[in-house]
Amino acid sequence: MDPRQARTRTALRAAIYELAAAQPITEVTVAQVARAAGITRDTFYRHATAPEGLLAAFLGEEIDALMAPMESLPASSGTELSVFDEPERQLLRHVARHAEIYRNAMTPRLTGPVRDTLVDRIEAGLLAHLERHAEIAPAAQPGIARERHFRLLVAYAGGGTVSAIEAWLREGDLSDVDAAARTIIAASPDWWLGRA
Incomplete structure (x- = not known):
C-alpha cells in the first residue's frame, strides 16, 4: 500500500471510530466521515460504500x-x-x-x-x-x-x-x-x- 493510501486508511479508521463512539452508527453519514478524515466523499467511496x-x-x-x-x-x-x-x-x-x-x-x-x-x-x-x-x-x-x-x-x-x-x-x-x-x-x- 502506498504511503498516501495508508494515511487515508489511518484517517478513515480514526474518523469512523470517533464518530461511531459518539453516536449511533446508523446516524453517521458519509459527509461526517469524510469531513472528520479530511478527505473527499469520492475518496470515501473508494474505501467503502457506507459508514x-x-x-x-x-x-x-x-x-x-x-x-x-x-x-x-x-x-x-x-x-x-x-x-x-x-x-x-x-x-x-x-x-x-x-x-x-x-x-x-x-x-x-x-x-x-x-x-x-x-x-x-x-x-x-x-x-x-x-x-x-x-x-x-x-x-x-x-x-x-x-x-x-x-x-x-x-x-x-x-x-x-x-x-x-x-x-x-x-x-x-x-x-x-x-x-x-x-x-x-x-x-x-x-x-x-x-x-x-
Whole structure:
C-alpha cells in the first residue's frame, strides 16, 4: 500500500471510530466521515460504500489479528482450561476496548454489517479449528454430510457467542472480562473445549 493510501486508511479508521463512539452508527453519514478524515466523499467511496461497512471492515481487521493464534490451537489444552480460554478473553477485551462503538451499533442487536463481521470471523476460526481437529466433533446425524455437519456446529457456536456478547454489552459493566469469558465457555458443549 502506498504511503498516501495508508494515511487515508489511518484517517478513515480514526474518523469512523470517533464518530461511531459518539453516536449511533446508523446516524453517521458519509459527509461526517469524510469531513472528520479530511478527505473527499469520492475518496470515501473508494474505501467503502457506507459508514457501517467501513466500521465493520476496520473492526474485522482487528478481530482477524486476534483470531490468528487460533490457527495453532491444539485439540486439547492438557489442563482444566479450555483451548478457547485466551482467545475468548482476547475477543471480549476487544469488545470492551470499543464498548461505545459496539453499543452505538446496537438497535437492540448489533447492526447487520457489525454483527456479520463478528459472526463471520468467529465462525471462520472455529471452522478452521474443527477441520484441523475433526476428531473432537460429535458424530454427524444420518443424512448430514461432514461439511454441512461442521457448518451447523460452527454456526451454532458462533451465533451463540455473538448473542452472548450482545447481552454482555447491554448489561453495562464490561470490567468482568474473565467472568464473561468463563460464562460463555461454560455454555459451550464439552467436546468443543479441549479440556484434559
